[in-house]
Amino acid sequence: MFLRRGDLTDRFLQYLLKVVVCSLSLFTLFPLVLLAQTVYRGDKGELKIQAVKVSIPPKIDGVLEDPAWQQAAQLTGFYETRPGENVPPPVKTIAYIAYDDKNLYFAFKAYDPKPQSIRATMTDRDNIWGDDHVGIELDTFNDQRRAFQFQLNPFGIQADSITSGRRGGHGGWGHGGSTFDAIWHSAGRITEDGWEVEAAIPFKSLRFQNKPEQTWGINLVRQYPREKERSFNYTRIDWHNECYLCQEASLVGLNGIKPSRNIEFIPYMTAIQNGALSDSEDYYSPFVNEKVDADAGIDFRYGLTPNLSLNFAFNPDFNQVEADVDKLDVNLRYALSFPEKRPFFLEGADYFNTSINAVYTRSIVDPRYGIKLTGKEGNHTIGFFSAYDEATSAILPDAESSENIFLGKGALYNIFRYKRDMGENSFLGFLLTDKEFEAAYNRVLGFDGSFRLGKVHRFNFQALRSYTQELEATFLSEELDGEKYADNALEMRFSRSTRRWSYNFSYSDYGEDFKADTGFMRRVDTRRFSSRTGYNFYPQDSIVVNWGPSFSFSRTYNHQEELTDEDIEAGIDFDIKGQIGININLSKSFELYEDNPFRLRSFSLHMRGEPSKRFSFFSRFSIGDGIDYNSLRQAKRASASVNMTLKPLSQLVFDFSTSRQDFNTEEGSEIFTAQTFRLKTVYQFSPRFFIRYIFQYRFVNRNPLEFFYEDEDEDEEEVIPWEERFDSCFLVSYKINPQTVFFFGYNDSFFNPLEQFYHTGRTFFVKMSYNFRL
Secondary structure, eight states, X not given: OOOOHHHHHHHHHHHHHHHHHHHHHHHHHHHHHHTOOOEEEGGGTOOEEEXXXXXXXXXXXXXXXXXXXXXXXXEEOOEEEESSSSBOOSSOEEEEEEEOSSEEEEEEXXXXXXXXXXOOOOOOTTOOBTBOEEEEEEETTOSSSEEEEEEEOTTOOEEEEXXXXXXXXXXXXXXXXXXXXXXXXXXXXXXXXXXXXXXXXXXXXXXXXXXXXEEEEEEEEEEEESSSEEEEESSOOOTTOOBSGGGOEEEEEXXXXXXXXXXXXXXXXXXXXXXXXXXXXXXXXXXXXXXXEEEEEEEEEEXXXXXXXXXXXXXXXXXXXXXXXXXXXXXXXXXXXXOOOOHHHHTTGGGGOOSSOOOOGGGOOSEEXXXXXXXXXXXXXXXXXXXXXXXXXXXXXXXXXXXXXXXOSOEEEEEEEEEEEETTTEEEEEEEEXXXXXXXXXXXXEEEEEEEETTTEEEEEEEEEEEEEOOBOTTTOTTOBOOEEEEEEEEEEEEEOOSSEEEEEEEEEEOTTOOOTTSOOSOOSEEEXXXXXXXXXXXSSSSEEEEEEEEEEEEEEOTTSOEEEEEEEEEEEEEETTTEEEEEEEEEEEEEXXXXXEEEEEEEEEEEEEEETTEEEEEEEEEEEEEETTTTEEEEEEEEEEEEEEXXXXXXXXXXXXXXXXXXXXXXXEEEEEEEEEEEEEEESSSSEXXXXXXXXXXXXXXXXXXXXXXXXXXXXXOOSEEEEEEEEEEEEEEEEXXXXXXXXXXXXXXXXXXXXXEEEEEEEEEEEOOEEO
């Protein structure tokens, strides 16, 4: 059979068309092949993530439509690690990672079949707990000891912290403290199928090694709070390995990035006007408004090396803008402690944390200057700070109690900390503290360590020796009589931590003359042994998510071998659906106080819950025997504390708390009743702008027939049967980043010693600061 010329022409044209189409298709698809997105699955053990460098950075607006996200490494296949143990999660999560010369970028798509159930609050930074949130964890030194955490809620509200290498609680990751405030950028939004966020972390905000190619430890997480608090991790978590960071994935191939030797200037200005009674002892004296006190200062930060940072603050702003939560101080045995909120002391505070609380910066009241040096080079971590306090205070502990006294004069604080990494997730450290006050001083030095023993056991210790020359000021306290002495302190702890069974054994020994003026010591002259064990059960297909019993025991002697304290406690915990937690405890104890023995029994009930995205609560109730320390007698005690948070709108939060104590004689007569109330209301207009109002009220009702002091000197004081006080605090806050802020505030205080309120204090203040980063 012969083909005609027309047939040959048609076949040739068809062949030519196929060649052209295929060539054009290959030419068109070739760049896409080069840019094909690599997908990694945690549930398939794909733990080596190749970093992808992008030429065009994504726009951080919460919309994941930028080409950079199509090129970025994609991570999916998350595990549920709480309450499930490495099981498939009920919802899908996809994460994306990319970088360029200046920033590390990450994004999440958090799918949710019921977007109306997403828990999201428009709030201030570092306040997203209880919300849905996602996060990335960066172990930039890849040593499984310390990692940066960056977390976001569905609105892109930031939380950042630093965590140690150990797993926290039941979950896959333990929240670090709020001692790290980085400058980074983020945005988020809720969509029809869930929510999505994206972020850019400047490499200037991180510390890492100076290498041409970086390998970092990495993990990605998601919190999914619904009927249960669920935690999802990209990596599988071995619950028989107490080192959480040892189980991270690796981010490899970070090329062309260098750690920055940052230079930052943070000038600040404040203007304050105070008002008070002209005579604080006379409530009828006139109320006097002082002149406006304007002040200015500067915080200078410089990277001496890429990993060693110097921070110098002259005339720094050490004021905090939120009042401390009022605590009941009636019938106290020990001095009260309060959390640190001031930025200079918060930053890098984890460098100075040790088993013995030898660094308590709230005792530094009004510093004139401060200098701080922190960083890590190889296996060596160092921290140093010095501050001159113009109005210092001191904690004075003895064998039975402690008190906080205000010294009101200048003192110099110097603290040095060194840690040497050893073995696998272990270290040996050194601490030196020094407080110089006129002719007096207190110096403390010693060693500490933490050693990982196998996968689930750990041994910690700290040994300190103090050298003290006391101030001679018996008019402030009988303890300050100018003596000179030295003594030792020791703490040891052996622990086991797993998902189901945990226990610990501890021993501490505080010498009678041990003193740490830079720290917070509740008591000295003690030798204490304690132990605790607990077991968790995880029922399947039950309203109970997990439950378990616990038992603890402790016994304390003084150095004269007298038994001073003994505590035996048995409890049981339940976590049930609706994020409801219940703890029931029975305790039996013994106390020897001023040679008077007391044998006590008590029952306590703790409850917490976040049953909906609009409401959460925490409560604690206790009833049983107590000690009236004023009159040195046994009494009947009942106490309660309740905290409730209501979120009628995502931007509006009401936080109410109250605490109450009732003491009665064993015959039933009232000794005293004391109670505090606190209401904090916050309206958040945007991630940067909010207004806040705090109202605090407190009353104390004493029965003059039963409230008396055993000490004859104190008994001469008139017993005030009724007193009440309230404080109000108003704040307008605009915060571009943690160091660039504007605050305007107004505080008022009123006191009623009998039947009438007196205006005892008032403060107006304005504060501005700006971060200049070079």
